Amino acid sequence: MSVFVLVHGSWHDGSSSDDVPGYLRERGHEVHRPTVAGHGAGAPREVTHDGWVASITDYVDRHDLAGFVLVGHSWGGSVIARVAERVPDKVRRLVFLNAFVPANGTRVLDNAPAAYQELFPILAAQSGDNTVMLPFEVWRDAFIGDADLARARETYEMLTPEPLVPTVEKLDLTKFYASADVPRSYVLCGEDSALPPGDPEHGYLANARRLGTFRLVTLEGSHEVMLTNPALLANKLELAGRD
Template sequence: MFPYSSGKYQIPNPNYRFIPQGQYYNPYSEPSWAWWHYPQDFGGSYRLPAPQRLTFVLVHGAWADSHFWDDVAEVLRSHGNTVHAPEYAGHGSDPNKNVTHAMISKSVVDYIKHLNLHDFILVGHSFGGTVIQKVAEQVPDRIKRLVFWDAFVLKDGESLVDQLPPPTRQGFEALRKMSNDDTIMLPFETFRAMFVNTASTEDAKHFYTSVAPEPAKPLFEKLDLKAFYALPTPKSYVYFYQDNVLPQGEGYGWHPHMSTRLGLFRLIVGDGDHFTDTRTRPAYLAQKIYDASRD
């Protein structure tokens, strides 16, 4: 909608108040709101607080691997933050596609324990939202905040496919049946229309080269999430309103349908789609994730 630069953003960005914000007002992610309330020095200038340094654990979604976060992680690190992007079972270089949701979440938990991480921001994108729900149950005392970026927030006893419109679910079921290793491979036309709808055709074709078949079983498993909904961990939701993976309204969509399941949460909004901004505007996405994560 607006011609944002893909260049480096300061985090927090002192000029961010001059960037058009679209149709959604969000006091949490607009430094312009906070700017008016910052104390002045003796010269009448506004004093911005020192940037908070954070530790992030970034969890990717389906049809992706940990390299999904490479550019965003680079931006966050360039501003003094510590960033980890674990790979999980059935993805990346793992040839075994016969994995369960429990195996996937255990991969992330093992990574966190191996590095002895504490006081970190756990970020989940898309299917990764269901992963961080289960990870949070297992290491709640290590997590500073949970951040969901256009991510599934399942209710107790639900599966991811339970949250898909019937035509999408039926399409996934058909693709699963066509597979000889119980995976689902997105056709380019589906990826183009749903995941990278704001990208140019050239960029969409380039992005598609990184898409790999997704293990189907974890998408259909119903999860016990009673422990998740008892956690007091602070939560945030980052919503990009051009994301076309889920239709808005009629009982579907990222926000408010998914986001409000978190109870009390911080909302940050942006104007991107489901995938494109990780490659074309990583500094913009990094700013949104940072806004969702800071105290």
């Protein structure tokens, strides 16, 4: 039995209506799914990347967690990397799920394709509160292309605006890259085009290679496979998180 802490990605929160935790619990695992600061309906959006990280370390402390598998989806990869810097003795393994692994000293947004780097600040400037809401067309094709149109629309309604500020702060990941004490896995979804497939600089494998030695687990599915095939993802997370 493992303890999993699942850190969601952009536009999501800890109450995301997928069944991954249920499938993991059926296998006997303990599952936690905290909401990162600045996310969810009605949450204040004035937050920093340090605030993101603190919201997870505070959750870990409140629930007295240790020896857990820490999973980060999408930009959640930047969060779990910095959580591991702060509480390395509590994390058994890091699992990056089609996630950003930012190079030291870069911004999360630097690691995204040029189109997003240009679009997101424009959307934030138009929002009135410096947040980004992903256009449905991008969600439908790049993020959840393995869903039918009805499911794509249903899941889009679950999303909330994403704070821009934490994604444009330069991150000091010196400790993360200096130590490999916490084992690392990368889960790669083969039908995910949120980042350009095969892009040598911004693709998922480019992010994964920054981990050094890591376990690679692959599956078919989009960036939002937790919403389209949660049973398969739960199985793959179990493989990624095992000793």
